[in-house]
Amino acid sequence: xxxxxxxxxxxxxxxxxxxxxxxxxxxxxxxxxxAYGLITSRKVTMSSSANGSTVAGQDVTYEVSFNxxxxxxxxxxxxxxxxxxxxxxxxxCTAPTGFDLNITNLAITINAGLTGFTKxxxxxxxxxxxxxxxxxxxxxxxxxxxxxxxTAAVSDGVxxxxxxxxxxxxxxxxxxxxTGANDYASxxxxxxxxxxxxxxxxxxxxxxxxxxxxxxTAKVQERLLFCVYTTGTGNNCTSKxxxxxxxxxxxxxxxxxxxxxxxxxxxxxTTNASGNAVVRxxxxxxxxxxxNISPNxxxxxxxxxxxxxxxxxxxxxxxxxxxxxxxxxxxGTECSSTTQTAGTGATGGAGTADYTFDTNGTDxxxxxxxxxxxxxxxxxxxxxxxxxxxxxxxTTEAGIYTTTLTFIAxxxx
Amino acid sequence: xxxxxxxPANRTSYLAWVVGFVLTLLMAVPPHTYAxxxxxxxxxxxxxxxxxVVTTHRFGFTYTNTIDPVGSVAFEFCSNSPLPAVxxxxxxxxxxxxxxxxxxxxxxxxxxxxxxxxxNKLVIRRSPQVPNAASAESIYEFANVTNPDTIGSYYVxxxxxxxxxxxxxxxxAGGVVFSINERFNISAEVPPYLRFCxxxxxxxxxxSSATSFFVxxxxxxxxxxxxxxxxxxxxxxxxxxYNITAWGTTLTSGNNIIPELVxxxxxxxxxxxxxxxxxxxxDPNIGANPSGPGTAMPNPAxxxxxxxxFNTGEAxxxxxxxxxxxxxxxxYIANISTSQAPGIxxxxxxxICLANF
Numbered sequence: 001x002x003x004x005x006x007x008x009x010x011x012x013x014x015x016x017x018x019x020x021x022x023x024x025x026x027x028x029x030x031x032x033x034x035a036y037g038l039i040t041s042r043k044v045t046m047s048s049s050a051n052g053s054t055v056a057g058q059d060v061t062y063e064v065s066f067n068x069x070x071x072x073x074x075x076x077x078x079x080x081x082x083x084x085x086x087x088x089x090x091x092x093c094t095a096p097t098g099f100d101l102n103i104t105n106l107a108i109t110i111n112a113g114l115t116g117f118t119k120x121x122x123x124x125x126x127x128x129x130x131x132x133x134x135x136x137x138x139x140x141x142x143x144x145x146x147x148x149x150x151t152a153a154v155s156d157g158v159x160x161x162x163x164x165x166x167x168x169x170x171x172x173x174x175x176x177x178x179t180g181a182n183d184y185a186s187x188x189x190x191x192x193x194x195x196x197x198x199x200x201x202x203x204x205x206x207x208x209x210x211x212x213x214x215x216x217t218a219k220v221q222e223r224l225l226f227c228v229y230t231t232g233t234g235n236n237c238t239s240k241x242x243x244x245x246x247x248x249x250x251x252x253x254x255x256x257x258x259x260x261x262x263x264x265x266x267x268x269x270t271t272n273a274s275g276n277a278v279v280r281x282x283x284x285x286x287x288x289x290x291x292n293i294s295p296n297x298x299x300x301x302x303x304x305x306x307x308x309x310x311x312x313x314x315x316x317x318x319x320x321x322x323x324x325x326x327x328x329x330x331x332g333t334e335c336s337s338t339t340q341t342a343g344t345g346a347t348g349g350a351g352t353a354d355y356t357f358d359t360n361g362t363d364x365x366x367x368x369x370x371x372x373x374x375x376x377x378x379x380x381x382x383x384x385x386x387x388x389x390x391x392x393x394x395t396t397e398a399g400i401y402t403t404t405l406t407f408i409a410x411x412x413x
Numbered sequence: 414x415x416x417x418x419x420x421p422a423n424r425t426s427y428l429a430w431v432v433g434f435v436l437t438l439l440m441a442v443p444p445h446t447y448a449x450x451x452x453x454x455x456x457x458x459x460x461x462x463x464x465x466v467v468t469t470h471r472f473g474f475t476y477t478n479t480i481d482p483v484g485s486v487a488f489e490f491c492s493n494s495p496l497p498a499v500x501x502x503x504x505x506x507x508x509x510x511x512x513x514x515x516x517x518x519x520x521x522x523x524x525x526x527x528x529x530x531x532x533n534k535l536v537i538r539r540s541p542q543v544p545n546a547a548s549a550e551s552i553y554e555f556a557n558v559t560n561p562d563t564i565g566s567y568y569v570x571x572x573x574x575x576x577x578x579x580x581x582x583x584x585x586a587g588g589v590v591f592s593i594n595e596r597f598n599i600s601a602e603v604p605p606y607l608r609f610c611x612x613x614x615x616x617x618x619x620x621s622s623a624t625s626f627f628v629x630x631x632x633x634x635x636x637x638x639x640x641x642x643x644x645x646x647x648x649x650x651x652x653x654x655y656n657i658t659a660w661g662t663t664l665t666s667g668n669n670i671i672p673e674l675v676x677x678x679x680x681x682x683x684x685x686x687x688x689x690x691x692x693x694x695x696d697p698n699i700g701a702n703p704s705g706p707g708t709a710m711p712n713p714a715x716x717x718x719x720x721x722x723f724n725t726g727e728a729x730x731x732x733x734x735x736x737x738x739x740x741x742x743x744x745y746i747a748n749i750s751t752s753q754a755p756g757i758x759x760x761x762x763x764x765i766c767l768a769n770f
Contacts, residue, residue, distance in 0.1 A: 224590035395735035398605035
């Protein structure tokens, strides 16, 4: 290298002094260089991000988790410092507004590492947890340390910052001594934030946030769909029609030699009534002028040659329908085992089912609100098949017998 | 109107105007209905679910707010929704204009507030009182409600108020549903019938076994009666019953006759006589009493054992109503005197049964 011209002596002296001070001045600094390790995989998992002014943001559980760095020094103190301004270790920490560790009642559960550590109530405050144990815990390299602040029980957790959608921070510092942790001063800068190494071992910052809670509302209105019909398929009330039921042979004529059974009449029902829906029946027996066909006032099987009118019902589709004991036809499948004979040339089909048509005026079919034949709990459609029975005796007066039956469903919500 | 024309001129007045406008707007917005608690165990029991009929609705529910006084309860019928926040569509054909409060229990003391009620809304009122927590269930039964004219599900919005006219913020609310449906028309025909047959013998009540129609007294003797019998079965569902009449002549042989007994008389051997009855006789030992599930009995003239009679065209059985199978045994007796001309005596007796429908 060739210099174009020689430097002057005063300039050389200035440069020499500059190099001297640059070398010496750092030796007089009181602070030691921040050379602690950085804890890894650090996180704080919150059970709720609601702001602390709401119930959902109070008594929250925080799970603190981190891995120690490569330094496997004994740990006797851990500080978790929650700040509203910055996660930078060494900067003055401002407590998040409204944040409260509720240190007196705070329950801490150690899930991994840090055996025997307990909270120091006297050294902790609303936003700084001092977690110590005089007996050292010696972690392995990158060993996970995990503990939970708060439990599922009431009033032993943390109150989040009081403002929604607000970022706040946690600083985690480990110490070799309990004194180091106890001396940590959150709001200061300098010797006690975080302090020298040792006793400081590792440190690291974490960002957290409260968030506004999304309120989702929906309305479910009271629902009851009920239909009666003789024509139509499917367990629903769609495209259903027909209300005529004819007992008897192909001409609708009853015969004293045997019963005629009709199974065409059905009802379908669905509801969301929490107190169930009740299906009731109103009407009188088959009547022709002053004459009528005697109904089965109590459950009875078919008897050819005796006047009988009655019905039983069973759930032919869906689930949940409960037939009234007087109208279930029996304890088993008696009602569903019946066969259609009305409209044919042959009598029979009644099987061993019981048929009933209780016309009493107190709670029977002629009472004000009719007689209960089935109950439907909240749920999808059920279809009930109504099995009508007609029998006559030799002395049943001639005539055309008719009746109109009304079926009513009532839900209790 | 352009809005600028109503804005005040100076800044202070403008601010007051804005604040006033916002407050007015806030007051005009209805409260969130989901904040109103639901009354519990609510139902609407309808007396008749047919379209367009006049019926009774029986509402029941339990008050859950036992703090605020209740001065009125509203029952609003809607076809679209039970939710108070949704504008109500009155059900077509429904009318509560003529409704009356037929019954009430639990929290009672209400009368219909006519001025607050409409064609699809009933408001009942009372002097405001705090519901009694002990009143488990309250019932309000309204008569003379005309059902909707279309099949389907309909809703009733129930709301309670502190006011006596159904206005203001609801204390409690809840919906119920009722369904309007078709009715089942059930029919069957019972045809008129008359079962009647006559024969020498009939097995049980089976008219197909009635196949013999000739009876023979045998050879007459002066000192003892001759007798024989035949059977008849009758049944009908004729509401006014049936009559069986006997038609024919007494025993004849050419121009000779054995006189019939025109009045009831016992068998008298040695005297020419012919007669019948329908009872079990011992003199002579012939006949049987009527039998079977039916109840019909012979007419008195033919219903006395050991007495006989025969008048053509006379009813031997009359029954006023329907009658099940009944078997009658007809006993025939004949006696002759010493002067009775010889010959072969015969007759044909026809029994005719007429049912009265």
